[in-house]
Amino acid sequence: MSHDRYENPLITRYASTEMAQLWGAQRKHSTWRRLWIALAEAEAELGLPIKPEQIAELKAHVDDIDFDAAAKYERELRHDVMAHVHAYGDQCPSARGIIHLGATSQFVNCNTELMLMRDSLQLVARRLAAVIDALARFAAEHRALPTLGFTHLQPAQPTTVGKRATLWCYDLVMDLEEIEHRLATLKARSTKGTTGTQASFLELFDGDHNKVRQLEKLVMQKMGFDSAYAVTGQTYSRKVDQFVLDALAGVAASAHKATSDFRILAMRKELEEPFEKSQIGSSAMPYKRNPMRSERIGGIARFVMNLAPNAVQTHAVQWMERTLDDSANRRLTLPQAFLGVDAVLTIYHNVASGMVVYPEVVAKNLGEELPFMATENILMAAVTAGGDRQELHELIRQHAQAAAAEVKQKGKPNDLMARLAADEAFAGVDLNAATASIDLVGRSPEQVDEFIADVVEPIRERYKGSQVGAAELKV
Template identity: 65%
Template sequence: MTQTASLSADTPYQNPLIERYASREMATLWGPQRRFRTWRDMWIALAESEQELGIDISDAQLDELRKFRTELNLDVAKEYERIRRHDVMAHVEAYGDQCPNAKKIIHLGATSCFITDNADVILIRDALQLVARRLAATIDAMARFAVEYRALPCLGFTHLQPAQPTTIGKRCCLWTYDLILDLQEVEHRLQTLCARSAKGTTGTQASFLQLFGGDHDKVRSLERKIAEKMGFEKVYSVTGQTYPRKVDAQLLDALSGVAQSLHKIATDVRLLANRKEVEEPIEKNQIGSSAMPYKRNPMRSERICALTRYVISLQSSPAMTAATQWMERTLDDSANRRLVIPQAFLAIDASLVLMQNIAGGFEVYPKTVAHNLAKELPYMETENIMMRAVEAGGDRQDLHERIRVHSREVAERVNAQGLPNDMIDRLKNDPAFSAVEFSTEINPLDFVGRAPEQVDEFIAEQVEPIRKRYAEGESLSVEVTV
């Protein structure tokens, strides 16, 4: 629900991704409370690991750090940042105010990117997991729709021109397969995401080597321990001051891939709505237009196109950032990443919520689908007629040319004069096709090939394993509020 009514006249700009579109779960994940609690998790993990490896840190100091893990004094940190102009040190001092006994060991041996980068990969991991779950839920909803309409013939399109028929269910499988490929890429990004852990100011671990008196084994152990406390099995092999910004570029490539698929599906839905064949769900009291009360606009699909276009446009920023990280690191990545990464996730989250909602409530109009197909079926039948005429001794090239000429004349009759398609009658009266026995009725299912069987095979081979991985029946369901 929007908060417009409660805002005062001098309220600053509100991010629509938070106010209108993204789920609370994703919005909270990227919120300040979650971020700065994760920062404190990193300080605790660092202190615990250092104590375990022999650094003089007491249990009382650790208990004090843990006590204030979630009791954030953000107002104090904000004031320190105003003075210090350094966000991490502002939070070190604010945390130290709450933990006077542990103050001297907070951030011991660490650099700012130990906190920010490790926290970021945790947030990215959790956000990717949410995206994966939303993708799985959307795939499941799409697959159910595909099964229901596996054998409903519809007109196929190439070049957005009438082509060989397919089925509603098979077309939905095309949409779903794109999302499955996206899920595979998101899962790959999750599998290859690593902790930065304890790498030091330029990635050499010099400060930690000094802290442990030149003991390389303890430095390596520190790195492993911190990563494990973060929930990671692996760390990036080498880094500069930050984890490789190539990772962010790959991340946005994956999110952009999801956006591309959702945009394609939503566009198809908009085109089908124009043909009155398939529509997204509409609520009883929903208004399509302030001026035209009769309008039923595909607003969910249109919003998906708007949001996903934004994500696709964000793809270039991390790529440019990765390309311009001089030597061991420059700070021009920071502000860009604060904007791009959270907002890409928020927009993808919102789009997936919408697509799951649409897929779970598609409205199909079989009579309109059949009517639209029937207008074009005589053209489709000509290929079978030509093959039967060839079998009866006809010249394939001559027959092809005759059908082409008839087709042009029929198109003129149908498109310019608004008359029925009389293609079959024309061929019946053409002596070149006299040996052909014409069917009394054209059956649309004769033209869809293996489309129904392909739906069955696709569900079994591609969708069922995803349902098993993501616990069928536990899919996310989120209400679309605007």
């Protein structure tokens, strides 16, 4: 193995072999050949003089591509599609003359990219379903474990660890819906011709418009699509890429948000991502257990999110029927967006499947803020016992401010409950009952149950038997 050239870390370190192979040269150019076969078959079915032996010869050499020969032709011709036409023709001499008949380069380029995106979106959907399942299991396990809620990253009304996990999970549920929508609306380019007018095919069929329409439908079906884009220029509209990369960026954003939460909770020592027995957290600080996988997710997710604006800009400059500045750009953005999301979801599944919660620390952190969180309940209980609401509110405010000053200025424990217990105005209130954390989380446990039953279970059923296994983490 040579180590003297840059290698894409999405391939060498992060993405799965399955996704890397989807966007590899073998898959791409084998798909080109399958498209040339589909075109030849459809043209033969519609009466063009293409022999069964020619098609059989093409089928015999779908995967045994001579990449060296193709590279040699490309150096000479400066055209990648024609280079592969010639290399295929060398292997299939009797069929040489009917390869790519009537087609433009974008017949193979665009249709292949649409097929690769379809297969990649299906893999992303399966990975999403796997992470959703893992997060739902985590939520169910901790459905009733009270924890401090946060708004503005400041202490707020308690929730449960499980309820918080449903927030992470639901983001991915919405992402899955968007990915499934993109799959449902993805179409073939099929046989649209050089500038989308189908002129070459109309000439092949002696002006028979019906046969040109039939050709488009036949090729589309052989590609595994139910429909083709109604009109195109030389390429399918690059708005399609924009839609797909927006959906992938949405997945990345959801993962970034959730794993940012994981990192904050790890700092609070409430939650940890999986940490292997021999794993080293820091080369200098042996005690450290850094949230390295969540940080890795954040880094790759940020890369994917930044690819979405690129697709918008590419679409915006496709002047008239097409400009070629999309080609080199899309060779980078399309594969890497999918490889990046694949890496993000692979690592996310690993983290979600092995997260560790420390209930005693969760309870301790909640307990430090609980007196403040319980003030509304205490106020209501004191009013029920016969007190004046406005007077009681002012007393609680004064005691709370004083207790907060002790915490912030002197680093002392929160003594709000002791202050209220010493105040005769609250003598009729059961302060222990008022500060029972499980009574402050509302319907959090029930919401977890309902979310799993109503939202997650249908996804589990839909993807039963098709979920991907846990991919090995390379780093």
